[in-house]
Amino acid sequence: MPKQVDHDERRETISQAVWQVVSDSGLEGLTLRAVAAAARCTTGMVTHYFADKKMLLAHARTEMHRRMAARIDTLPAAASARDTLYGVAEQALPLDSERHLEAVVWSQFLLTTRHDPALLAEHTRSHASWIRRLAGLVRAACPDRSEPEILDDRVRSLVACLDGLALNAVTDPDAYPPDLQRRVLQTQLDMILEGNHST
Incomplete structure (x- = not known):
């Protein structure tokens, strides 16, 4: 048999x-x-x-998201909604060798999507899922400022900060060491959660 x-x-x-x-x-x-x-x-x-190699790259990106999600799912309970948001957002930063590799895969995947509709569609789905996850956490951290338009602006400014930090830390790691990345993230949270915003 x-x-x-x-x-x-x-x-x-x-x-x-x-x-x-x-x-x-x-x-x-x-x-x-x-x-x-x-x-x-x-x-x-x-x-x-x-x-083909395109499918290998797509799978590497899927594996990147799986690893990040696994870390998020095992984060210890935080003392506040802000701390929870920080802990989740921090997982997107290349603060160690594992996350640095993930950021490399992510950045390479982004470049590839420019010329490939299928990979672009996959990126769009994953990005929307990340936005939804962060939106829930931002809403919990500032429930008195949860108007949809304001919330969306806050979440996207956070994502832009995370993406910029990741790209710069991958291309120029000496200029963006882990301590700096953490400080910038804390400053960004101060701005979107505690600062004054107008629509």
Whole structure:
């Protein structure tokens, strides 16, 4: 009797191999052959799950979001709604080697989406989900200022701050060390939660 294939297990093995290749060789080294070598399988087996490098990159980005979501889900209970918001937002910053790698994958994915409608659609869905998550946290942290238009402005200014910090910390890490990133995030929260805003 032929051996039954556990496709979920095999896909997970290849998924881990994708991340390992990105970690060891960067996105430039993310090829079907490199993933096959890391997964100790044939290139044909990899292409059964990922047809080309574009799909590998999309999967690396999905894995990035999964890892970030897993960290968020295991954050300890915070003392206040603001602290909860800070803890979640901080997960998007490249404050350590793992998050730095995630930011590299994210930034490379953003560049690729400019010329690929399918990847752009995936980015749009993920970005909207991130906006919704942060919107709930911002609303909880400033319930007296929850008008939809004001709330949306606050959330998008926070996202712009996080994205800018991540991109700059990836391209010029010495100029954007972790302590500076944390201070800038705290300042941004001061502005969107406690400052005076007009519509």
